[in-house]
Amino acid sequence: LVVDNSGSMGRKRPSVNKSALDLIQASNSQDEAFVVNFSDEAIIDQEFTSDVNKLREGLSHIEAKGGTALYDAVAASADKLAAEAKRPKQVIILITDGEDNASDYNLEQTIRRVQQLSGPVIYTIGLLFGDEDMSRSEVKEARHALEMLSSETGGMAFFPKNIEQVDQIAAEVARDIRNQYTLGYHSTKPTTEPGFRRVEVRAEGKGQGKLIVRTRTGYFPVARVVKQPEAAEKK
Numbered sequence: 602l603v604v605d606n607s608g609s610m611g612r613k614r615p616s617v618n619k620s621a622l623d624l625i626q627a628s629n630s631q632d633e634a635f636v637v638n639f640s641d642e643a644i645i646d647q648e649f650t651s652d653v654n655k656l657r658e659g660l661s662h663i664e665a666k667g668g669t670a671l672y673d674a675v676a677a678s679a680d681k682l683a684a685e686a687k688r689p690k691q692v693i694i695l696i697t698d699g700e701d702n703a704s705d706y707n708l709e710q711t712i713r714r715v716q717q718l719s720g721p722v723i724y725t726i727g728l729l730f731g732d733e734d735m736s737r738s739e740v741k742e743a744r745h746a747l748e749m750l751s752s753e754t755g756g757m758a759f760f761p762k763n764i765e766q767v768d769q770i771a772a773e774v775a776r777d778i779r780n781q782y783t784l785g786y787h788s789t790k791p792t793t794e795p796g797f798r799r800v801e802v803r804a805e806g807k808g809q810g811k812l813i814v815r816t817r818t819g820y821f822p823v824a825r826v827v828k829q830p831e832a833a834e835k836k
Contacts, residue, residue, distance in 0.1 A: 602660070624694065626653060634656055639673070692778055696726045723756045755816050
């Protein structure tokens with residue numbers, strides 16, 4: 602759970618926290634989650650746990666100040682998942698109400714970082730309604746960034762019209778996470794050949810009309826390192 606803790610989120614956080622916890626409770630009880638609150642920097646306020654009470658406490662650390670280092674928070678969370686997650690399926694749920702204005706990473710670098718890690722599916726919830734501090738062009742840029750983070754990783758982007766819709770969206774995300782399939786294949790290209798591998802999945806069903814499959818757009822190959830046996834110590 603990666604949640605915006607910048608100044609503009611103050612009044613929205615109680616509803617956001619409730620929806621995030623509802624999502625966790627609608628998921629598998631053995632799932633693990635961690636909480637990252639971010640403003641100018643990303644703070645891990647709760648490590649991996651299945652304990653809803655601990656996650657509630659992590660989400661309650663609301664300061665609502667500073668800027669929005671959204672990209673840095675996503676990249677750091679993807680790194681944490683790659684290093685520490687015990688479950689094979691990994692998801693980032695990102696909730697924010699604005700455009701990044703404080704990250705060292707940019708959008709392209711963030712997406713590339715997640716792809717290089719063969720990283721998580723990213724679901725984004727953009728609370729871009731009723732913000733008088735953002736111009737129309739800024740709202741458009743923020744929406745585009747969230748859509749790209751989701752579409753390039755196989756997730757979905759949601760833009761509720763009001764805070765009351767967030768709970769409904771959280772329930773939809775929970776259902777979506779629990780109803781996914783994993784497809785695998787062997788590439789004809791060696792893993793030592795660099796570059797991004799774009800993937801397109803098509804589905805057909807008799808009498809079903811046009812079917813749309815939502816997947817990540819591709820991946821970077823990870824070369825396998827064969828460990829050489831250590832030489833026996835001479836005596």
